[in-house]
Amino acid sequence: xxxxxxxxxxRYRSAYFLWVGVFFIGVIAxxxxxxxxxxxxxxxxxxxxxxxxxxxxxxIDITADIExxxxxVTGKGRDAVVIVKGDDGSESYPMNKAEExxxxxxxxxSPGKTLGIYHKWQPGILLxxxxxTLKVSMYAIVFGILIGMLGxxxxxxxxxxxxxxxxxxxxxxxxxxLLVQIFIWYFVLAxxxxxxxxxxxxxxxxxxxxxxxxxxxxTGAYVTEIVRAGIQSIHRGQTEAxxxxxxxxxxxxxxxxxxxxxxxxxxxxxxxxxxxxxDSSLLGMIAIRELTKATREAITISLSPYEFWFTCAILYLxxxxxxxxxxxxxxxxxxxx
Amino acid sequence: xxxxxxxHKTFFxxxxxxxxxxxxxxxxxxxxxxxxxxxxSGKSTFLRCLNHLEAADSGHILIDGIDILDRKTNINKxxxxxxxxxxxxxxxxxxxxxENITLAQKVVRKRSTAAALEKADYLLxxxxxxxxxxxxxxxxxxxxxxxxxxxxxxxxxxxxMLFDEPTSALDPEMIGEVLDVMKTLAQEGMTMxxxxxxxxxxxxVADRVIFMDEGAIVEVGTPExxxxxxxxxxxxxxxxxxx
Numbered sequence: 001x002x003x004x005x006x007x008x009x010x011r012y013r014s015a016y017f018l019w020v021g022v023f024f025i026g027v028i029a030x031x032x033x034x035x036x037x038x039x040x041x042x043x044x045x046x047x048x049x050x051x052x053x054x055x056x057x058x059x060i061d062i063t064a065d066i067e068x069x070x071x072x073v074t075g076k077g078r079d080a081v082v083i084v085k086g087d088d089g090s091e092s093y094p095m096n097k098a099e100e101x102x103x104x105x106x107x108x109x110s111p112g113k114t115l116g117i118y119h120k121w122q123p124g125i126l127l128x129x130x131x132x133t134l135k136v137s138m139y140a141i142v143f144g145i146l147i148g149m150l151g152x153x154x155x156x157x158x159x160x161x162x163x164x165x166x167x168x169x170x171x172x173x174x175x176x177x178l179l180v181q182i183f184i185w186y187f188v189l190a191x192x193x194x195x196x197x198x199x200x201x202x203x204x205x206x207x208x209x210x211x212x213x214x215x216x217x218x219t220g221a222y223v224t225e226i227v228r229a230g231i232q233s234i235h236r237g238q239t240e241a242x243x244x245x246x247x248x249x250x251x252x253x254x255x256x257x258x259x260x261x262x263x264x265x266x267x268x269x270x271x272x273x274x275x276x277x278x279d280s281s282l283l284g285m286i287a288i289r290e291l292t293k294a295t296r297e298a299i300t301i302s303l304s305p306y307e308f309w310f311t312c313a314i315l316y317l318x319x320x321x322x323x324x325x326x327x328x329x330x331x332x333x334x335x336x337x
Numbered sequence: 338x339x340x341x342x343x344x345h346k347t348f349f350x351x352x353x354x355x356x357x358x359x360x361x362x363x364x365x366x367x368x369x370x371x372x373x374x375x376x377x378s379g380k381s382t383f384l385r386c387l388n389h390l391e392a393a394d395s396g397h398i399l400i401d402g403i404d405i406l407d408r409k410t411n412i413n414k415x416x417x418x419x420x421x422x423x424x425x426x427x428x429x430x431x432x433x434x435x436e437n438i439t440l441a442q443k444v445v446r447k448r449s450t451a452a453a454l455e456k457a458d459y460l461l462x463x464x465x466x467x468x469x470x471x472x473x474x475x476x477x478x479x480x481x482x483x484x485x486x487x488x489x490x491x492x493x494x495x496x497x498m499l500f501d502e503p504t505s506a507l508d509p510e511m512i513g514e515v516l517d518v519m520k521t522l523a524q525e526g527m528t529m530x531x532x533x534x535x536x537x538x539x540x541x542v543a544d545r546v547i548f549m550d551e552g553a554i555v556e557v558g559t560p561e562x563x564x565x566x567x568x569x570x571x572x573x574x575x576x577x578x579x580x
Contacts (some may be wrong), residue, residue: 030446044366207562226454235427237423237425237428238426238427240390240423240427241421241427241428241429241486242418242419242429242441243387243390243413243416244390244416244420244443245416245417245420245441245445245489245490246413246416246417246418246446246493247413247441247444247445248413248443251445254392255440257431259431260429260430260431263431284522
């Protein structure tokens with residue numbers, strides 16, 4: 001009896017591992033096919049080009065500010081100081097970072113002349129672009145949630161001004177291309193706002209923030225519908241119970257409906273934000289150097305399109321997958337017991 | 338305590354139904370009134386009109402002298418004085434039993450956390466589920482949930498308690514525990530309006546029984562009068578079907 005049970009257990013487990021095996025064979029087959037296909041293309045791969053677009057060493061010049069003669073070069077290595085004597089007095093330049101000193105005593109220098117150089121690690125264009133994509137997306141998500149919450153509540157309001165505004169907003173924004181919306185934000189609204197700001201002596205707002213605004217309003221429209229569906233999925237009895245205890249409408253919404261709706265909203269919200277991260281690639285069109293634009297620039301310099309587009313895709317995947325994991329974690333935390 | 342005068346209510350969704358046609362009655366403080374009637378007779382609508390979960394179309398409903406159909410009335414204030422217990426409990430599933438009972442005390446009555454907890458503690462002992470204070474509603478049986486719902490309503494120190502078929506969604510073996518709590522309440526002098534099919538409860542606890550049919554009050558009387566010699570044919574028919 002015990003033996004039979006064990007046999008059954010073994011059969012069950014071996015079937016399980018068989019299907020795990022099938023999954024991995026499938027994955028390997030797809031990767032293999034992709035690799036084979038790329039090998040067939042008449043293309044010279046330059047993968048070694050890619051890392052320097054993530055991080056690279058830049059040469060930094062220490063330059064003179066005045067015209068004059070090098071009066072002295074004292075000290076060695078890190079302690080070196082170059083003193084330049086000009087017509088209006090002398091200036092000293094500490095060479096504490098310099099790896100090489102390019103001047104000697106008695107040399108003539110003019111402003112901009114390199115006295116010494118050193119190298120510094122700096123993030124490459126891809127890393128900068130990824131950071132900007134992350135930043136833009138996070139801003140847009142935060143504002144998108146705010147807009148969506150208000151929109152969702154307005155959408156189910158009995159007040160026609162609120163309700164119809166919400167419907168109009170959702171239908172127009174959801175139904176028109178994001179690219180056009182970005183153009184309208186940047187070329188129409190931004191021009192107007194910046195002109196007004198200039199007239200009253202304020203500084204202009206950077207294109208980045210119009211890009212964030214475009215993404216936030218776009219996402220907000222989708223979030224509005226998600227929030228509405230979430231709120232409406234909560235049984236009417238919950239509102240009635242809250243109201244019967246004397247809570248006002250907003251109190252019932254805040255304490256009873258929204259916390260419950262949040263749980264149901266989270267999964268579709270995650271999908272929406274993953275879309276948003278990818279949609280942010282359109283911001284390149286208004287000269288915001290996010291990941292896609294950075295990739296295009298890297299390709300222009302390196303002339304290696306395939307490597308960089310693949311890299312670009314993987315970087316987006318890193319961002320979206322991280323977001324997925326965060327949301328899944330939140331879902332687990334919010335689940336009832 | 339409650340004065341209802343010529344109340345009408347018509348529903349248009351999903352189709353036109355005259356739910357209440359000229360209902361008038363008075364319920365005195367401390368009275369226990371049981372409302373019975375066939376399904377669709379308007380008894381639940383009547384009850385829900387009493388705390389304005391349904392807005393009556395016309396007539397007057399006075400709760401403790403305040404006309405709740407008057408637009409100037411702050412309905413939230415009135416509702417805090419009128420506790421309601423639902424057929425489907427409607428506990429807040431994202432909150433523990435204790436939080437269910439303390440939330441409205443804090444938000445509506447502006448009580449301190451300590452005061453709200455003390456009250457909840459007392460009420461949970463009263464309804465006999467003190468050991469489940471930190472459980473979530475989904476982990477309780479139906480009878481336990483309904484008793485929490487009663488405690489939640491009582492926590493507001495209401496002057497009136499409305500019960501909308503409180504035992505209809507319960508398994509038979511749990512009906513007793515809920516009715517016991519309600520009986521205790523009645524003995525303590527709580528004003529209660531109870532819509533129910535529990536004739537035993539009506540006979541034993543009610544001061545008055547109201548029989549409704551087709552949106553109107555057909556017959557009113559003491560339980561004795563009601564169950565021994567009802568006057569109207571419709572009442573007789575209903576009682577013969579149900580008893």
